Amino acid sequence: xxxxxxxxxxxxxxxxxxxxxxxxxxxxxxxxxxxxxxxxxxxxxxxxxxxxxxxxxxxxxxxxxxxxxxxxxxxxxxxxxxxxxxxxxxxxxxxxxxxxxxxxxxxxxxxxxxxxxxxxxxxxxxxxxxxxxxxxxxxxxxxxxxxxxxxxxxxxxxxxxxxxxxxxxxxxxxxxxxxxxxxxxxxxxxxxxxxxxxxxxxxxxxxxxxxxxxxxxxx
Numbered sequence: 001x002x003x004x005x006x007x008x009x010x011x012x013x014x015x016x017x018x019x020x021x022x023x024x025x026x027x028x029x030x031x032x033x034x035x036x037x038x039x040x041x042x043x044x045x046x047x048x049x050x051x052x053x054x055x056x057x058x059x060x061x062x063x064x065x066x067x068x069x070x071x072x073x074x075x076x077x078x079x080x081x082x083x084x085x086x087x088x089x090x091x092x093x094x095x096x097x098x099x100x101x102x103x104x105x106x107x108x109x110x111x112x113x114x115x116x117x118x119x120x121x122x123x124x125x126x127x128x129x130x131x132x133x134x135x136x137x138x139x140x141x142x143x144x145x146x147x148x149x150x151x152x153x154x155x156x157x158x159x160x161x162x163x164x165x166x167x168x169x170x171x172x173x174x175x176x177x178x179x180x181x182x183x184x185x186x187x188x189x190x191x192x193x194x195x196x197x198x199x200x201x202x203x204x205x206x207x208x209x210x211x212x213x214x215x216x217x218x219x
Contacts, residue, residue, distance in 0.1 A: 018057050020046040025054070026068050030119035034065060034127055065124060066133050072107065072117045073137055079103035080143040087150065096150035097207045099143070100170070101200045104178060109196035114186040122179035125171075155211060162215055170207050177203055
């Protein structure tokens with residue numbers, strides 16, 4: 001009779017260690033900012049006796065940030081692709097903005113509380129050296145390309161400059177409002193909306209108003 005080996009393989013141990021490091025880094029970066037957290041602190045929080053564990057498994061801090069982003073964005077992309085696939089020829093601006101917002105809030109709702117990804121994203125997006133990582137990762141998203149095409153088709157009268165400006169406003173609102181709600185939930189403080197679904201609805205309402213606001217000509 002063959003003896004069953006209950007010991008995890010080296011690959012399993014490596015995967016488990018990487019997951020511990022990712023979770024610890026995401027939480028610390030969300031709570032304290034990326035620059036303020038050292039690899040040593042991440043290793044200690046992940047229960048790793050070797051302080052070089054972060055560098056061994058991920059390389060630079062930028063590589064670690066990218067790994068955290070990819071882990072979440074892959075799941076968000078899957079949700080968004082499902083929504084985009086349901087878009088019909090009469091999809092309006094509210095639908096496309098829903099495709100922008102709800103995949104993120106649904107991902108956070110499914111993860112339970114507390115979560116740290118929204119605050120992590122807010123920290124990274126305000127760091128000029130790390131922000132390009134998130135921008136690069138999201139620009140490669142096929143579903144976001146389709147969402148942007150849908151938004152453009154719903155706002156044919158907007159100039160390229162105004163459209164780019166409103167996209168940047170929408171991004172700021174999305175990142176920081178979701179981050180603030182996540183922070184409130186972690187701190188057990190009241191939130192304007194009871195659920196992530198309702199919070200997404202309020203955010204979509206605001207974004208529809210932003211995109212459809214009249215453009216003032218000061219010339």
